[in-house]
Amino acid sequence: MENFYDAVHFWAPTFKWGISIANVAEFSKPPEQLSYPQQGALAISGLIWARNSTVITPASFLL
Incomplete structure (x- = not known):
């Protein structure tokens, strides 16, 4: 198993x-x-995270 860190x-x-x-x-x-x-x-990372939040569908909504 992969190390958490x-x-x-x-x-x-x-x-x-x-x-x-x-x-x-x-x-x-x-x-x-x-x-x-x-x-x-900060602006670029915010745009990347905003894009990812609309594209990625979580496997479990409890995560």
Whole structure:
């Protein structure tokens, strides 16, 4: 059986949450100091997750 920490279903959401938490830290910065690559990464990952949520049909709705 595959190790839980090696599974994609663990690391992908972990990195997504990491990007989101880092973005919250930028709320206190003035607009001139915002990280545009970070904002782009957040937008792209959000689009990917939004697309996946509409395309993937879960095998079990209890998951």
